[in-house]
Amino acid sequence: MSASAELRELLLDRIADVPDYPEPGVVFKDITPLLADPTAFRALTGAFVDLCARLRVDKVVGLEARGFILAAPVAVAAGIGFVPVRKAGKLPRAALGQAYELEYxxxxxxxxxxxxxxxxxxxxxxxxxxTGGTADATLQLIRRAGAEAVGVAVLLELGFLGGRQRLEPDLKGAPLEALITV
Known part of the structure; x- marks a missing residue:
């Protein structure tokens, strides 16, 4: 689902690079300028809504925390359900959990x-x-709940970190759609 050149430029122009955050050597991708621009945010949401229609999605899962911000308006616009996936201990009722590996x-x-x-x-x-760790754990949770994971959609893929390769076995042929890959 690579974005058209026009959409890619609109979105990239509104993603701020923050050097050395949260630690030296890391360049954080800040999407808050994009969220503050209604034209860009609407275009982003529309691209994900179109994907939901193509994949015949019943629900979208948003990953804590920025995934909530993107997935909730997609669910509303597509007329489907939104489900949050949270860090352990944050949900008030019975929950399914999935551990995953971090760098340390x-x-x-x-x-x-x-x-x-x-x-x-x-x-x-x-x-x-x-790196794909959180998305991979989310795919496992979805399947443990008996639902079908029909894909993963992201605004930005940091291709040099290898997340796509990590996810491919658990995607089981479902698409990984990134609007922008850097």
Missing amino acids: GTAEIEVHADALAPGERVLVIDDVLA
């Missing part, structure tokens, strides 16, 4: 146990695909 240690994410029904078609939405 592990983390865990959760989804409400009743948020996804068997057979539902689910699209994962996030802002940035880096």
Whole structure:
């Protein structure tokens, strides 16, 4: 789903690079200028809504925290459900958890146990695909809930970090769609 040249330019012009954040040597991709621009935000949302229609999605899953900001308006515009995937311990009811590897240690994410029904078609939405650990764990949660993960969609893929290669086995042929790859 690579973005058209016009959409790519619109979005890239509104993503700010923040050097040395959160630590020296890292260039953080700040999407808040894009979110503040209604034309760019609407275009981004529209691209994801079109993907939902193509994939016949029943629900979108947004990853904490910026994935919430992107997935919720997509769900509203597409007329489908939104499900948050949160860091462990943040959900108030019974939840399914999935641990995953970080560079130094592990983390865990959760989804409400009743948020996804068997057979539902689910699209994962996030802002940035880096190493793919969180998205990979989310795909596993979706399948454990009995739902079908029909793809992953991101605004920006940091191709040099290898997230796509990490996800490919768990995508099981479902698409990984990035509007922009750098």
